[in-house]
Amino acid sequence: MPPAIQIDQVHKFFGKLHAVRGIDLTIEQGEFFALLGPNGAGKSTLINLLAGLLRPTSGTLSVMGHNVVDDYRAARRLLGVVPQELVFDPFFNVREMLRFQAGYFGRGPENDAWIDEILEGLGLTDKANTNMRALSGGMKRRALIGQALAHKPPVIVLDEPTAGVDVELRQMLWQFIKRLNKDGHTIILTTHYLEEAETLCSRVAMMKQGEIVALDSTRNLLDRFQSKQLKLKLDPNRLPEELLPLKRAEENGYVTLGITQTGEIEHVLTKLRSADITVKDLQLTEADLEDVFIEIVRGH
Amino acid sequence: MRGLYTLFKKEIWRFWKVSFQTVAAPVMTALLYLLIFSHVLESHVQVYPGVSYTAFLIPGLAMMSLLQNSFANSSSSLIQSKVMGNIVFLLLTPLSYWEFFVAFLAAAVVRGLVVGLSVYLVALLWVDIPVTHPGLILAFAFLGSAMLGALGIIAGIWADKFDQLAAFQNFIIMPLTFLSGVFYSIHSLPPFWQKVSHLNPFFYMIDGFRYGFFGQGDISPSISLSIVAICFLALSWLTLQLLKRGYKLRG
Ligand SMILES: Nc1ncnc2c1ncn2[C@@H]1O[C@H](COP(=O)(O)OP(=O)(O)OP(=O)(O)O)[C@@H](O)[C@H]1O
Ligand SMILES: [Mg+2]
Numbered sequence: 001m002p003p004a005i006q007i008d009q010v011h012k013f014f015g016k017l018h019a020v021r022g023i024d025l026t027i028e029q030g031e032f033f034a035l036l037g038p039n040g041a042g043k044s045t046l047i048n049l050l051a052g053l054l055r056p057t058s059g060t061l062s063v064m065g066h067n068v069v070d071d072y073r074a075a076r077r078l079l080g081v082v083p084q085e086l087v088f089d090p091f092f093n094v095r096e097m098l099r100f101q102a103g104y105f106g107r108g109p110e111n112d113a114w115i116d117e118i119l120e121g122l123g124l125t126d127k128a129n130t131n132m133r134a135l136s137g138g139m140k141r142r143a144l145i146g147q148a149l150a151h152k153p154p155v156i157v158l159d160e161p162t163a164g165v166d167v168e169l170r171q172m173l174w175q176f177i178k179r180l181n182k183d184g185h186t187i188i189l190t191t192h193y194l195e196e197a198e199t200l201c202s203r204v205a206m207m208k209q210g211e212i213v214a215l216d217s218t219r220n221l222l223d224r225f226q227s228k229q230l231k232l233k234l235d236p237n238r239l240p241e242e243l244l245p246l247k248r249a250e251e252n253g254y255v256t257l258g259i260t261q262t263g264e265i266e267h268v269l270t271k272l273r274s275a276d277i278t279v280k281d282l283q284l285t286e287a288d289l290e291d292v293f294i295e296i297v298r299g300h
Numbered sequence: 301m302r303g304l305y306t307l308f309k310k311e312i313w314r315f316w317k318v319s320f321q322t323v324a325a326p327v328m329t330a331l332l333y334l335l336i337f338s339h340v341l342e343s344h345v346q347v348y349p350g351v352s353y354t355a356f357l358i359p360g361l362a363m364m365s366l367l368q369n370s371f372a373n374s375s376s377s378l379i380q381s382k383v384m385g386n387i388v389f390l391l392l393t394p395l396s397y398w399e400f401f402v403a404f405l406a407a408a409v410v411r412g413l414v415v416g417l418s419v420y421l422v423a424l425l426w427v428d429i430p431v432t433h434p435g436l437i438l439a440f441a442f443l444g445s446a447m448l449g450a451l452g453i454i455a456g457i458w459a460d461k462f463d464q465l466a467a468f469q470n471f472i473i474m475p476l477t478f479l480s481g482v483f484y485s486i487h488s489l490p491p492f493w494q495k496v497s498h499l500n501p502f503f504y505m506i507d508g509f510r511y512g513f514f515g516q517g518d519i520s521p522s523i524s525l526s527i528v529a530i531c532f533l534a535l536s537w538l539t540l541q542l543l544k545r546g547y548k549l550r551g
Contacts, residue, residue: 014551051391052550053391053392053550054551055550055551072394073396077394079392085385087385087388087389088386089389090384091313091314091317092310100306100310101389103305103309103310104306104307104393104395105303106394107302
């Protein structure tokens with residue numbers, strides 16, 4: 001079984017700007033994968049290279065074993081991409097657009113049932129006959145997602161599908177996408193809402209300045225970094241010398257210490273007691289993907 | 301094949317949904333030209349023996365409208381989807397550059413033929429004109445609309461903004477059509493300008509097309525047909541190269 005996505009040593013220059021710098025990445029079929037990174041990291045560029053909207057300066061990309069340049073017809077048939085920009089064709093209504101889009105991929109009336117399913121899954125059923133121009137921004141985003149799914153591609157790439165979308169749709173959308181994943185579709189998404197990536201995706205790549213700076217399962221990433229934080233309100237408000245290296249932040253009268261295991265709490269409390277400092281409040285929080293993200297992006 | 305057919309159908313539907321603008325309006329414009337020019341010149345000008353000036357004007361006007369509308373169809377569709385950004389929906393598909401070309405070209409031909417035929421039919425209300433060589437008429441109509449459809453694809457790909465496309469239209473398409481002998485026979489021009497006219501491919505389209513109706517023209521129809529066919533093939537080749545390279549479409 002070829003991987004859903006295989007990227008080897010891909011570079012992309014825009015003039016002098018080196019936007020993608022030697023990316024290697026393999027995503028297996030059936031994965032739910034997140035591509036994260038700050039603005040300008042090169043996520044969309046990488047996706048556009050996969051989709052054939054851009055051509056790599058060097059390196060190769062393939063979708064389920066089909067090279068996106070040499071064997072582009074097969075590769076594109078297997079791929080559905082939701083572009084980041086909110087674009088639409090003002091001439092047609094939602095259903096017409098979805099039918100046309102499926103038609104470009106060689107699908108005809110036999111595909112109509114699937115289109116109904118998309119409309120249903122994205123909450124667009126009652127907008128099916130509305131002109132694209134007359135849809136609200138969030139509705140346009142839904143239609144855009146629908147267009148990428150119209151030919152029922154096994155590999156689905158969503159470039160910030162939840163930007164500008166209300167809570168209700170986000171849940172509806174993820175429910176629908178999770179179902180597709182369960183049915184065997186590979187899902188790759190970018191998002192700036194890291195809790196989405198944390199709850200949905202089993203594996204994460206983090207990009208920065210055109211490079212992948214972390215690639216691991218979501219669980220491992222969370223474990224690998226200082227995964228717990230101890231927030232303390234102290235009286236008097238100062239830390240003994242020995243605890244200063246653990247200090248991560250201080251705000252609103254709380255000081256935050258980073259620890260790796262729960263056992264360390266005992267050690268911290270002992271030190272405080274022997275320095276005659278009283279603990280007035282204590283909170284223990286698990287680090288989330290956002291902390292890991294900040295750590296990694298700052299670290300490189 | 302279904303992909304190509306879908307794109308063709310979409311392109312047809314796109315102009316048909318606004319047919320008031322894309323068909324009725326150009327027919328109206330052509331009729332205004334017909335009324336004004338024939339009113340002013342009918343009694344002063346006779347180009348061919350036995351052919352009234354109004355009759356002479358009709359094939360030229362029909363061809364001119366056909367050419368302009370074929371060009372408008374492919375060029376405006378492309379520039380609109382580029383400016384709106386929805387061209388990505390096509391670029392994401394497995395459609396090959398050949399299919400892309402054929403679909404846009406075929407839709408441009410249909411639009412050109414619909415407008416040209418409408419001008420002809422409405423003009424028949426005023427004057428009846430003979431149809432001497434229907435095969436030639438069809439051949440020139442088809443080649444002319446295909447050639448301008450291809451030119452429209454090139455212009456649509458090249459232009460980044462509407463005003464660049466308008467410049468293409470105003471500084472290339474319009475002068476070439478107006479100076480092609482729609483309103484006059486080039487034999488009425490001084491020798492130098494006759495020579496210049498021979499460099500204008502639109503002249504051959506108009507003259508050959510008109511020959512199909514009246515059985516007389518400024519130049520042999522087989523020469524015109526060859527020149528138009530060569531121009532069409534050359535433009536098609538250029539268009540296909542641009543599409544294949546993804547010029548201005550895939551970065
Ligand atoms: N067509 C282009 N021409 C020139 N530079 C570009 C082009 N597209 C992207 N870039 C540049 O490449 C870099 C990566 O951009 P990209 O859109 O891939 O970032 P991103 O990770 O998707 O960011 P965001 O989270 O903001 O969407 C940026 O510096 C951007 O300015
Ligand atoms: Mg992006």
